[in-house]
Amino acid sequence: MKILVTGSAGFIGHHLAAALLARGDEVVGLDNLNDYYDVDLKRARLARLAASPGYSHVHADLADRAAVEALFAGHRPQRVVHLAAQAGVRYAAGNPHVYAQSNVVGMLHVLEGCRHHGVEHLVFASSSSVYGANRRMPFTEGQGTEHPLTMYAATKKANEMMAHAYAHLYGFPCTGLRFFTVYGPWGRPDMALFLFTRAILAGEPLRVFNHGRHRRSFTYVDDIVDGVVRVLDNPPAPDPDWSADAPDPAVSGVAPYRIFNIGNEQPVELLRYIEVLEQCLGRKAVLELLPLQPGDVPDTEADVGRLADCLGYRPRVPVEEGVARFVAWYRDYYRL
Template sequence: MHFLITGSAGFIGFHLARRLLTAGHTVVGYDAMTDYYDRRLKEARHAILAEHDGFQAVIAPLEDLAALRAAAAIARPDVIVHLAAQAGVRYSLENPRAYVDSNLIGSFNLLEVAREVAPRHLLLASTSSVYGGNETMPFHEVDRADFPITIYAATKKAMEGLAHTYAHLWGLPTTCFRFFTVYGPWGRPDMALFKFVDAIQHGRPIEIYGMGDMRRDFTYVDDLVEAVVRLIDLPPVQGRPVMISGVIDTLSPVAPWRVVNIAGGQPVGLMDFVAAIETALGCRAEKLMRPMQLGDVRETFADHRLLESLTGFRPQTPVTVGVPAFVDWYLSKYQVQ
């Protein structure tokens, strides 16, 4: 199949594109190569993808509709996977316009291109942050997500709604998946795992927010990619919901549109996560305990049953396996002795 993947130089986009290229598919990767974090890491990811004959890169922002259209003309995509976004909860407090430009205007442009090329399946990355102030656990896809507490979450929820409208108006089979704290090799430097490992290796203390009393539904990147690959072959069909006892489908009654959590439903305490890092590095971290940060939540916890009903799969890699894999990559990549 032919794929157009936005955000191909990003953490998740790189892993997905590599998996698809290895399987023999062609991928046109679209990425703005912004300087939100070190571009050299993004360039290294694209260099690995470029080792495959089936890969072609287009470097441009989502806000450039003409460039997106040109990329789609090159790709002739059977499937579009929209992963590009301005990421990060905390950065949205510093630079909100970047989120509006990329996650709203950019996603609108992507939807316009999808309407024009009519792929067999459009998949868009959303986030667990859309659950916002919801304190009922685990998070079910059908829970209300009307109370976002960050600009990042608000832009992603708006993207979901806009995608539903396009699915309804133009019969565009669309799946929105909500990620939960994805981690693993080639991860972003602004994420906690990278920051913790880098600080410990360089003799700096790590900052533990929420006084350590936080839990996350950590999802290892290979598990996430497996889930996405399986969902690719399952475009929503209006009128054909999942019919499994106890599972509530999110299939729209008026559009071939669905939203799916991607997580294992096994939240891990922050201090247990830190302990896994210490074990992998073979040393203890100096810890600075801090209060909760603005826009943060105490816990994320996904209901995984819809994903498992659709695909027969749910993420299960424990942090005791995933964290050492990241540490091995980090030590190799940055040649830390």
């Protein structure tokens, strides 16, 4: 298949594109290479993809309507995985307009491209952050998500609603994936594992919020990619068992649309995560324990039973193995 992957210079997008190329798909990548974090790291990811003859790259911003229209008209992808977005929960507090442009306007342009060019299936990135003020664990797709705590979460909830509207109005299948904390080689420098590794090696203190008592469904990137590929290969149809009297928020009786959690069902406390990292680095961390930040949720815990039942998905990589792989990559990439 010819597959468009937006955000192909990003962490998950780069890994997904590599997996699709490895199985013989043709991949068109789109990324604007913004400077939210190290552009050289993004270029290094793209260089790995460019080594494959099946990869072609479009340098464009999703908020540029004409550029996105030209991409769809020129490349005519059969399926689309839309991962590009302005990332970072905390960054949104001071830069809300960036999130609206990238995450909402950009999503609209992708939906319009799919609508006008016969795309067979759109898979798009949502986030566990949509669960917001919900405190019932584990998070399941049938729970309410009407109370986001950050602008980032609000844009991701908007994406889900926009995709359902388009699936209903124009009949093309859409699947949203609520990602839980993803980590691994080639990760984002603004995320905890990257920040903690850099600080420990430099002998600097780690800023640990909520006194390290966060629990997160840390999910290794290969497990995420496995789930995305399974979803991509299985477009949804309207659910004949849907009940108007008791509707399920994650499926639709009137549209080819569904939502899945994708993550690890075994949450790990942040202090344990740091302990594993210390063991892999052979160094102790200096901890600066701080209170919970505004917009942060104390815990996330993924229930991936729906994805397991529908498509056989089960994450396999424990944090001990995943963190060790990250540390090996980090030392090699930075020659430490």
